Amino acid sequence: MDEIRIRGASQHNLKNISLNIPRDKFVIITGVSGSGKSSLAFDTIYAEGQRRYVESLSTYARQFIGQMDKPNVESIEGLSPAIAIEQRTASHNPRSTVGTVTEIYDYFRLLFAAIGVCHCYRCGRVIQSQTIDSILERILSLPDNTSFSVLAPLVRGKKGEFQKELKKLQKEGFARVRIDGKIRDLAEDIILEKNKRHDIDLVVDRLVLKEGVRKRLRDSLEIAAGRAEGLVRIVPVNGEEMLFSEKYACPDCGISLPVLTPRMFSFNNPYGACPDCNGLGSSMRFMEYLVVPDAGLSLREGAIAPWAGRSSLYYYNVLDALSTHYGFDLNTPFNKLPGKIQKVLLYGSGDEDIKFYHDRGNKRYFANRPFEGAIKQLDRRWKETASTGVRNDLMRYIDLSACDTCHGARLKKETLAVTVMGKNIYELCLMSIRDCYHFFEELQLSPQEKNITERIIREIKNRLQFLLNVGMDYLTLARSTSTLSGGESQRIRLATQIGSGLMGVLYVLDEPTVGLHQKDNMRLIDTLKKLRDMGNTVLVVEHDADMMLACDHIVDIGPGAGTQGGEIIFQGTPAEILQSDVSLTGRYLSGKESIAMPSKRRSVGGRYIILEGASENNLKNIDIKIPVGVFTAVTGVSGSGKSTMIIETLYKVMARRLNQHTGSMGKIKKVVDLGDIERVIMINQHPIGRTPRSNPVTYTGIFSFIRDLFTNLPESRMRGYKPGRFSFNVKGGRCEACEGNGLIKIEMHFLPDIYVTCDVCHGKRFNADTLDIRYKDKNIADVLDMTVNQALIFFSNIPSIKSHLQMLSDVGLGYIHLGQSATTLSGGEAQRIKLARELGKKTNSNTLYILDEPTIGLHFADIQKLLDVLMRLVDMGNTMVVIEHNLDIIKCADYVIDLGPEGGSGGGRIVASGTVEKVAGEEKSSTGQFLRKMISG
Secondary structure, rough: OOOOEEEOOOOOOOOEEEEEEEOOOOOEEEOOOOOHHHHHHHHHHHHHHHHHHOOOOHHHOOOOOOOOOOOOOOOOEEOOOEEEEOOOOOOOOOOOOOHHHHHHHHHHHHHHHHHHEEOOOOOOEOOOOOOHHHHHHHOOOOOOOOEEEEEEEOOOEEEEEOOOHHHHHHHHOEEEEEEOOEEEEOOOOOOOOOEEEEEEEEEEEEEEOOOOOOOHHHHHHHHHHHHHOOOEEEEEOOOOOEEEOOOOOOOOOOEEOOOOOOHHHHOOOOOOOOOOOOOOOEEEEEOHEEEEOOOOEEEOOOOHHHOOOOOOHHHHHHHHHHHHOOOOOOOEEHHHOOHHHHHHHHOOOOOOOEEEEEEEOOEEEEEEEEEHHHHHOOOOHHHHHOHHHHHHHHHHHHHEEOOOOOOOEEOOOOHOOOOOEEEHHHHHOOEEEEHHHHHHHHHOOOHHHHHHHHHHHHHHHHHHHHHHHHOOOOOEEEOEEEOOOOHHHHHHHHHHHHHHOOOOOEEEEEEEOOOOOHHHHHHHHHHHHHHHHHOOEEEEEOHHHHHHHOOOOOEEOOOOOOOHHOOOEHHHHHHHHHOOOOHHHHHHHHHOOOOOOOOOOOOOOOOOEEEEEEOOOOOOOEEEEOOOOEEEEEEEEOOHHHHHHHHHHHHHHHHHHHHOHHHHOOOOEEEEOOOOOOOOOOOOOOOOOOOOOOOOOHHHHHHHHHHHHHOOOOHHHHHOOOOHHHHOOOEEEEEEEOOOOOOOEEEEOOEEEEEEOOOOOOOOEEEEHHHHEEEEEEHHHHOOOEEHHHHHHHOOHHHHHHHHHHHHHHHOOOOEEEEOOHHHHOOOHHHHHHHHHOOOOOOOOOOOEEEEEOOOOHHHHHHHHHHHHHHHHHHHHEEEEEOOOOHHOOOOOOEEEEOOOOHHHOEEEEEEEHHHHHHHHOOHHHHHHHHHHHHHH
């Protein structure tokens, strides 16, 4: 069968559609936002493929796997096992890195264990193997009459009971062992926990260093080394233990290492992880840049944030005493003070006494004592307090910083002293994927090393190549996955899937071009074609024009969104859709319809937001200058530093100043000007609520007006009903059988949980008395079931409700239901609901709005609606900053800031800034090249 045949698909808003999708082809499903693309691709095709696979497993196995409901479809034939590569955020586990999720780090561990060169972490010399004679001489150099034991390490960090091994040792004549640091007699009944890791050392001999002991010591060392694969542990009664190896030891420092194994290079294993941070690479502490967020301020102006705003006389007396003692001016900016003074102010004067004074009545009292310092004082208060309020206040000045022992490398110093071609494993992970690939291309090995590592290096290079192919060349393998965007984590999973080399699989992807610059698009398209050529069906939900024109087959769903969508408008090849007048997508692709360039741009000048010396992540000490009162687009190749500049630095600095934001912020030298901005708001694509009880009208506040309307009806007033009566979240008016959910969950154990409509309220969520109250013959449940467009007509004579509903309609959400669960809304829909709420605010001007790729999930037609809303907010006297790759948005901006020139370490600089036309003329700008084609074409 060369087709996937779908019949009678009615999931969500799909209108009982039937279609055939060619197998082993690259297929795009497109259409306006909310038309039913994801309902077809993910909730029907993928869900059924996954469900059939899970049903083939035993009932025992099924209870451990997340079950999927059977989609609402009559039949699907020709379906392969399905894998979904969605846009969900990657793991938030702090131990998860790009290297670990792609498994490249696992191959690194094998490589270093196989051919790594050991060095002494103290002197840097290459560690050589030790002989029994060199071990003997080292022990004989200890002071006379030293009592010590000779141990053979038999078990190191392994789980088990080891009953057979212990009994065998007893039969062989040994008397004692050391288990987990405690000496035990082999004659006693030793019972160990089976699931706990244990260390077992055999006590070979106990000696005192004196004349005549040499022969016996040598025999004991040979027995110990023979028993423990060349390892010998010497445990003096008073002194530090010594581990010797016949394989690795430093001749100068006497430092020994066990045989290199892959677990020594794992920061998730106690044998490799840094003992101080347990392999996290960071620790929580009070940070200088948070305690002094704006070093351009003086102490009088509140440079030290925890002291800012204090008006007590004591505080000024302390500062006065410090300035007198050290001879500095309190009006000098903090960054102009000598380094020694800065250090004293933050970390204290140490043992140096300072003459402090305080006034009481008419007398002045003096006291000589050291000064504690701002950070030391915060540290002490954190340790001493039991108050949650005080701790929450102090958290503003705490951030993760690199571990003092491993400096962020996560591994033990012994492990970091092992190198391949002069690089340790952490240095290799700090390289960008592009540089790392070049490292392995140029790796020179001896014939023996080549034989050992041939397969390992081939796997490493293949996986690095896959990441390069999906535009991830700027990432480092040490990058934490929690810092990746949804698009980045999706492309990493895509690269991993290509590495698996599967055939006959149905891959379903959700907008893989998200966050990808136009120059990287072709590489991603080639990667998807490679996946197809391996014998797989690639099904992609996508709006990108380049991707649509490069595919084999297009399915366009529409014509509108929500209840107006769910139909097949067009199905065929890219060449055929360009000729179609029925398909809205086809009209945009062929150029019959387009998003017009603005006839006039707002003039840039006057006020600016200016931050100097931004250096977070890969930013190269740049000055951020954003014009106020206009629409600014921030562009650049993937990984060039756009999010770091706007979200980590600009937003967090502004939020700290204006919104009392308490988290960390990007490193800057000085805040020059905030441009008289009064508020800063980030409008992202995060859900508007995490529970099914949250919906568009509760989030926007419209539900309060609707409940007030129902409360003031004559019938409600006669019964004494209050607004809470019309809420499904509190007792009183809701149906108590389902607690206002409308559904009741029935657990089915190894089958999926079933949600059945409540048989008391029949899904209405309210009790009968509440539903008796009607306005224009509609009760509260009927109102929540209306779409925004229906409600606009219904409430046309209620201005307070109509004006807010109009905002939702203006942002293109006329199709959503008023009571639609927040968990069913897409990221783009959630973002537009937030925009509608902002539009509805009465006092809305002089606000900085920041949006990160608002076009995610938007069709060409929806982008026009979004632009209209953004322009409306700017016309109200606000400032708009948008991080964007979409050229239709960029060409409509008043001002463009382009970062680059490359991603990762090659980025972090402002390549071009100015009007769209100015950036388009900049030869060095990658974005400018694509803008030039669009403007001229």
